[in-house]
Amino acid sequence: MQIYLPIAEVSVNAFLLLGLGGMVGVLSGMFGVGGGFLMTPLLFFIGIPPAVAVATEANQIVASSFSGVLAHLRRKTVDLKMGTVLLIGGLAGAALGVAVFNYLKSLGQVDLLVKLCYVLFLGIIGSLMFVESLNAIRKTKSGKPPARKKHNWVHGLPFKMRFRTSGLYISVIPPLIVGVFVGVLAAIMGVGGGFIMVPAMIYLLGMPTKVVVGTSLFQIIFVTGFTTLLHATTNYTVDMVLAVLLLVGGVIGAQFGTVIGAKLKAEQLRILLALMVLVVCGKLALDLLIQPSELFSIGATGGH
């Protein structure tokens, strides 16, 4: 069934969009990532204009994250205090990111920089997580308990705060910096930023994996909501019909994802996420390295 999207001005198959939304929703619920880093390239691929894809994806992430965070709230796996600290950083970062994005756009190479950002961050994070979780699995198998670093440089900073749900007593500076950093990247790359925040929370802040997912979803809702409003009011690129189709699939998928995620072990969850991140990274890197069949591309001349 073909559906005409009023803002994107293209006609696409409604079931394809529902399916994509559902698939990404499952991943969102499982890993606590918004799924934007998968969905945005997929939307490009089915012919949605990039500007519309990025803006609408932000809106869809709000829905799937909201659905996911409710499930986590009931299981009390959301650290609201930590989430709020991350959020303050995130909103500042998103505003900064939009400014950086517009500056890069004026230089005319924003596409390349976005892709390079993806390859770089997905590559580094994917490999680190993969190696780490592989080691963790090996250690559990050999009987030794997984060693978690109790103290690193993060614990030496001032402005300490107690985060009960996470069982942490650390300075607010690292979570704030993580928030800003994720906010900037989220605005530039058009994603929720969960795939960067989740590893940062685990490895940098030392938060327990089970709390990390719900907390990152909590932060993502607000940052992507803010981004949606920014896009809707400045670029008019949020397509409500596209968003509704994606989120109907997405919210259902997220519920299944949360159930599946609760059944898997933390190490298995991490190794799966790592593999997925590496696959997306590899695909994007190949696109940059292999000669495209069509060297030319058509873009709208900036009318906004």
Next chain:
Amino acid sequence: MRWLCVLLALIAAPLQAEEVVLGLSQDEVAITTNFDGSEITLYGAIKREKPIPDDNPLQIIVTISGPLEPVTVRRKDQRLGIWVNVDSLSVSAAPSFYAIGTSAPWDEVINEADDLRHTISIPRAIRSVGAWSQVDDPQEFIDALIRIRMNNNSYALKENAVELRDSTLFTTSIQMPANLTEGDYATRIFLTRGGKVISTYETSIDVRKVGLERWLFNLSRQQPLLYGLLSLAIAIAAGWGASAAFRVLRSG
């Protein structure tokens, strides 16, 4: 009496010997939620006061053009091992959609001078002012623009697609793809003999979003903040709804 003849000749001179009378299967295209492209059928007749001249056969060209808009064509090249956009050409005006139907092979229906004067062929319909100052080989960029748009059915040249009977009645149909932009689609009919345009006829087809599509589009442009908030409200409601539904399902 002689003066009367001169006067009559003066009045008659601007009138063309052969004229088009056109009918359209529809003069507006409504973009609805399940819009999946459209086919417009044009049919018409040639009105003439004198017998059919028998020097050169009459030919017909039909064009439908979407609204003109500026576009940027970018070219990739390999730099440090990766493929990046290296140069670009800003085309001042290119139609978002352009379809041509002719009654005979292109070379037989129009000569180059008249094509240039009436901007009929696809390359003529694209206006690129100052292209040479932007890149060394603007033609490659223009060719690429046409190639890409022909591949996604935005541009089409269909030779022999116009059926002409007894140099008097003609009919053709033009496919419009699903990815149409809104606007007035200029529809032109050219009558030619021996490659020269002898008569033209112009009308327009109105392509408009209707219903929900219209409402959403207007809201997003006129009340962007409200539109954004509505999008968020729908997203949150859907997220909450699914979560609540699943809880009921699992407990029940």
